Amino acid sequence: MNDSSTAGSLRFGVIGVGIIGRQHVARLLSDASPATLIALADANPEAARTVAEENGVEASASVEELLGRDDIDVVVIAVPSGLHADVTIDALDAGKHVFLEKPIEVTVEASDRIREAEQRSGKILSIASQRRFAAENQFLKTLVSEGKLGRLTSATVEVPLWRSQEYYDSGAWRGTWKLDGGGALMNQGVHLVDLALWLLGDVEELFAFTGLLAHERIEVEDTVTATARLRSGAQLTFQATTAAYGKLPIRVSLMGDAGSIVTESERVIHFHSRDGLELPEFEAVDIMLEQHLDFVDAVQNEHAPLVTSADARAAVAFIEAVYESGRTGKPVRPAELPVRA
Secondary structure (H helix, E strand, O other): OOOOOOOOOOEEEEEOOOHHHHHHHHHHHOOOOOOEEEEEEOOOHHHHHHHHHHHOOEEOOOHHHHHOOOOOOEEEEOOOHHHHHHHHHHHHHOOOEEEEOOOOOOOHHHHHHHHHHHHHHOOOEEEOOHHHHOHHHHHHHHHHHOOOOOOEEEEEEEEEOEOOHHHHHOOOOOOOOOOOOOOHHHHHHHHHHHHHHHHHOOEEEEEEEEEOOOOOOOOOOOEEEEEEEEOOOOEEEEEEEOEOOOOOOOEEEEEEOOEEEEEEOOEEEEEEEOOOOOOOOOOOOOHHHHHHHHHHHHHHHOOOOOOOHHHHHHHHHHHHHHHHHHHHOOOEOOOOOOOOO
């Protein structure tokens, strides 16, 4: 929606107009969005002006100027991952609700600083994790929550992606610990980490191998394999890579003593139930738009969004534990949430 005079609609600003930021702009301007896009900002003011002109909205001269505007209620933040804390804390302290691109940050420590700002601001914060909103993944959640697979015993997640050397060479921040926070797992695999934790619950302990096997001139891993023991007793194997040439599907398998289900790129390819449950028909949805609508509803009706900061922090804690295990060769327990006042 692009009508700043629309009564009652939430007024948005977008910070960061790269590839992902532009995708958020498109959703905010779609007919399905109940929100209004007011202005854009970027560390590169010329980029902000260009995208703003293309979409018929305003460009603020700086991030600080955008956060100081009284006609913006909510900001979408789509800057490099290692810059999330500073921009998000400033936005929350400025009294804005925040929709933040994944991951919440690149360390647990920075994630906790964001959550402290969220608590003191009283504003709604959600983090991009749109795979939860696919109809097939909603079905997986229902199966697990209602015990339709019996006792869940094991799960596997495979994220076999390809990123060329040119991809990493295209930006000085790509493949750095400071701004990317990691490689195949933190940058690409975090969506599936969130999905796995949402479906399976907390991790008790994990062990991992990480490696840089097919790329050069980057600091982070392009291949990682982790095994984890969940607090439920179930076991998880998680594999992610950006060194799998070809178009391989992302695969999720859940196995229990009363049923099993396997998806490939959100399409169910196997489902077997001891109780004879039938597979429903699934409707294709724009998962980024669905999360946008969930967030708008949470802000307007003052309730928690489906993806909370605690959820996003748990994903970073898992990834941080994987990297520590990969460095030390020892099993690691993910950092637990601190007690909040």
